[in-house]
Amino acid sequence: MERKPKKPNRKAEQVEQFSRNNYNQKLTTNQGTKIANDENTLKAGERGPSLLEDFIMREKLSHFDRERIPERVVHARGYGVYGNFKVYQSQEALTKADFLQNPNVETPVFLRFSEVAGSKGAAETVRDVRGFAVKFYTEEGNFDLVGNNIPVFFIQDGLKFPDLIHAVKPEPNNEIPQAATAHDTFWDFIANNPESTHMMMWIMSDRTIPKSFRTMEGFGVHTFKLVNARGNVHFVKFHWKPRLGVHSLVWDESQKLGGIDPDFHRRDIWELIDSGGEAVWELGIQVIEEKDEFMFDFDILDATKLWPEEDVPVRIIGEMRLNRNVENVFAETEQVALHPGNIVPGIDFTNDPLLQTRLFSYTDTQMYRVGTNHQELPINAPICPFHNNQRDGAMRYIVDQGNVAYKKNSIWNNTPKEVPPSQGGFETYPETVSGKKIRKTAPSFADHYSQARLFWNSMSHWEKDHIANAFSFELGKVKSKDVRQQVVTQIGKVSNALASAVAEQIGVNKANVKESSVTKSSPALSMAKTKKMVETLKVGVLVADGFDDAMTKDILTRLQQADVRLVIISEKQQAVKGKNMNRLEVNDSFLTASPLLYDALLVVGGENLDEYTKAEMKSYVREQYMHYKPIAFLKQAAFIAKELGIEGGLGVLVETRENKSQFTQEFLTNLAQQRFFSRK
Numbered sequence: 001m002e003r004k005p006k007k008p009n010r011k012a013e014q015v016e017q018f019s020r021n022n023y024n025q026k027l028t029t030n031q032g033t034k035i036a037n038d039e040n041t042l043k044a045g046e047r048g049p050s051l052l053e054d055f056i057m058r059e060k061l062s063h064f065d066r067e068r069i070p071e072r073v074v075h076a077r078g079y080g081v082y083g084n085f086k087v088y089q090s091q092e093a094l095t096k097a098d099f100l101q102n103p104n105v106e107t108p109v110f111l112r113f114s115e116v117a118g119s120k121g122a123a124e125t126v127r128d129v130r131g132f133a134v135k136f137y138t139e140e141g142n143f144d145l146v147g148n149n150i151p152v153f154f155i156q157d158g159l160k161f162p163d164l165i166h167a168v169k170p171e172p173n174n175e176i177p178q179a180a181t182a183h184d185t186f187w188d189f190i191a192n193n194p195e196s197t198h199m200m201m202w203i204m205s206d207r208t209i210p211k212s213f214r215t216m217e218g219f220g221v222h223t224f225k226l227v228n229a230r231g232n233v234h235f236v237k238f239h240w241k242p243r244l245g246v247h248s249l250v251w252d253e254s255q256k257l258g259g260i261d262p263d264f265h266r267r268d269i270w271e272l273i274d275s276g277g278e279a280v281w282e283l284g285i286q287v288i289e290e291k292d293e294f295m296f297d298f299d300i301l302d303a304t305k306l307w308p309e310e311d312v313p314v315r316i317i318g319e320m321r322l323n324r325n326v327e328n329v330f331a332e333t334e335q336v337a338l339h340p341g342n343i344v345p346g347i348d349f350t351n352d353p354l355l356q357t358r359l360f361s362y363t364d365t366q367m368y369r370v371g372t373n374h375q376e377l378p379i380n381a382p383i384c385p386f387h388n389n390q391r392d393g394a395m396r397y398i399v400d401q402g403n404v405a406y407k408k409n410s411i412w413n414n415t416p417k418e419v420p421p422s423q424g425g426f427e428t429y430p431e432t433v434s435g436k437k438i439r440k441t442a443p444s445f446a447d448h449y450s451q452a453r454l455f456w457n458s459m460s461h462w463e464k465d466h467i468a469n470a471f472s473f474e475l476g477k478v479k480s481k482d483v484r485q486q487v488v489t490q491i492g493k494v495s496n497a498l499a500s501a502v503a504e505q506i507g508v509n510k511a512n513v514k515e516s517s518v519t520k521s522s523p524a525l526s527m528a529k530t531k532k533m534v535e536t537l538k539v540g541v542l543v544a545d546g547f548d549d550a551m552t553k554d555i556l557t558r559l560q561q562a563d564v565r566l567v568i569i570s571e572k573q574q575a576v577k578g579k580n581m582n583r584l585e586v587n588d589s590f591l592t593a594s595p596l597l598y599d600a601l602l603v604v605g606g607e608n609l610d611e612y613t614k615a616e617m618k619s620y621v622r623e624q625y626m627h628y629k630p631i632a633f634l635k636q637a638a639f640i641a642k643e644l645g646i647e648g649g650l651g652v653l654v655e656t657r658e659n660k661s662q663f664t665q666e667f668l669t670n671l672a673q674q675r676f677f678s679r680k
């Protein structure tokens with residue numbers, strides 16, 4: 001794909017001042033001494049021992065020895081991208097937050113997508129919750145919305161976070177399995193911490209195997225407060241809605257992709273942006289008035305609960321366009337220090353006990369992982385001025401002038417000066433609090449099953465099938481029969497039918513418990529009715545010499561006009577010739593490509609296909625068919641559909657004399673559908 005110039009971005013341009021171009025420069029040490037020989041250590045004689053005196057070797061190796069910083073204790077595998085955010089209309093009635101006032105102002109953002117459990121090098125398509133962490137570089141300071149692609153969380157109090165993570169990470173005695181929840185300790189945690197039940201339903205759904213970063217929703221998870229200039233407060237939940245809709249992989253596909261392309265997600269967004277494309281989300285908020293805090297049958301401070309969108313509608317208030325790749329993954333993505341405690345005037349915390357613990361943990365981890373002065377690094381510094389009396393510490397970069405680093409002072413007229421709230425100084429919302437010091441879960445946090453059942457009720461038939469299969473796979477990997485049984489009993493409290501299906505598959509007893517009586521559903525939770533469009537989908541085109549060039553050219557042109565991305569695949573990475581001697585450049589061979597990498601297949605075929613080509617084309621089709629994807633065959637390749645017995649299958653289109661003129665349109669319609677889950 002063609003590389004396009006980088007999109008303007010105020011933050012990225014600030015970072016650029018620190019970037020360095022080494023092309024065509026002279027090689028030097030870090031002290032600037034030019035190096036004459038960078039391939040031989042200094043030795044005593046041609047075959048002699050190396051000399052300690054070799055400052056060039058010592059500098060190069062000792063720097064290399066320290067290249068890694070500790071990976072994040074969770075969300076280690078991640079990928080960052082720049083973009084801009086714009087509010088559609090002033091949100092002045094709800095908040096004084098500066099970046100939510102003016103529709104003409106673009107606020108630069110940096111978004112780091114991540115996977116919770118995997119190490120830094122884990123495959124990207126594993127079943128896992130995905131992090132969705134946005135840093136807004138506003139004129140009033142950085143606001144970080146550090147969320148996930150799932151609206152609820154495993155636990156209610158952050159004191160249990162280390163326990164949760166110890167249970168989900170590879171087991172400590174053998175460090176198995178990598179980036180997977182399908183093991184004993186994780187399910188033992190779930191079985192013994194029933195507050196995880198709602199989250200358990202979400203993680204067994206296809207939400208944890210997203211098709212791409214671009215087709216994930218993002219959620220702030222916690223309830224936050226918005227505060228307006230008059231000091232009025234509203235409770236709010238944040239949502240990111242992807243323009244392309246919410247789409248996932250299927251399980252078989254996600255497992256195989258882990259081997260075929262462990263970088264599947266980052267490659268998708270990097271290529272899109274590199275070729276000038278944009279990934280777009282809208283920001284939505286759910287709002288509850290302060291007086292309505294206790295109007296719901298759940299506690300709005302409980303992070304294991306969502307606010308059903310049908311009860312509290314999501315108001316769309318703005319748009320984020322991600323459109324610029326980083327220059328250097330370590331300097332930007334690895335060193336970015338996100339923190340839910342980074343807020344700006346107009347936004348405030350609630351007493352959600354999960355959020356409250358996060359406010360401590362993130363500064364602490366960044367101090368350890370990146371360093372005391374991590375906030376000075378180009379990616380972390382705000383775009384607005386910042387001044388205070390904090391000084392020194394390892395790797396201090398800023399050179400503060402003068403002799404004053406304290407308050408109160410008279411030498412500098414008591415500056416840097418405090419700013420009153422009326423002029424933008426941060427003021428905590430003066431909430432009244434009272435109570436005894438106590439370690440206890442609020443009784444209003446006690447119901448762990450109603451929303452889990454709400455989620456189950458809201459699923460389509462294929463989503464329910466996928467959830468049952470996911471449970472059967474995960475629990476099938478659990479060695480302790482006792483843990484399997486405990487989890488099945490827990491599932492039974494959500495749905496007896498689901499528990500029975502799983503129990504039968506994994507060889508334990510059915511759940512003998514009363515299931516939740518909730519009959520309500522929330523259609524917004526299902527992915528079945530999500531937006532479907534062809535934009536930026538990838539079609540693999542299988543072709544061989546002697547192909548129908550006239551028809552093919554017409555289809556390919558129309559697909560490209562619809563912003564469909566094409567990958568031409570043949571036996572060799574050499575151009576193929578059509579019936580009319582037109583050449584078609586080939587991007588990949590059967591060897592370098594894989595049927596797993598495309599959203600659909602167009603099987604063009606050719607004349608007198610050899611056995612190898614026929615076999616490869618069939619294996620590509622089989623795999624795509626199994627993953628419910630649209631497949632179209634031109635006349636020359638129709639025999640493949642016939643021999644595989646899939647002619648007439650859902651989403652399978654074969655060119656005939658009758659449908660020739662509408663062929664491309666029909667293919668585009670199937671393509672928009674993306675998957676045909678009713679296909680047998």
Ligand code: HDD
Pocket residue numbers: 072073074075078112113114130131132133146147148152153157158159161220221222303336337338354357358361362365366
């Ligand atoms: Fe966390 C990283 C999201 C609960 C402690 N968390 C981290 C990241 C995301 C989240 C997206 C990666 C940020 C990045 O890309 O650099 N975490 C969440 C969400 C939670 C949540 C949505 C619940 C609603 N986290 C949570 C709790 C604690 C932590 C309760 C501890 C009390 N999280 C951390 C951390 C990490 C982190 C240890 C590891 C690396 C980092 O912070 O920068 O501090």
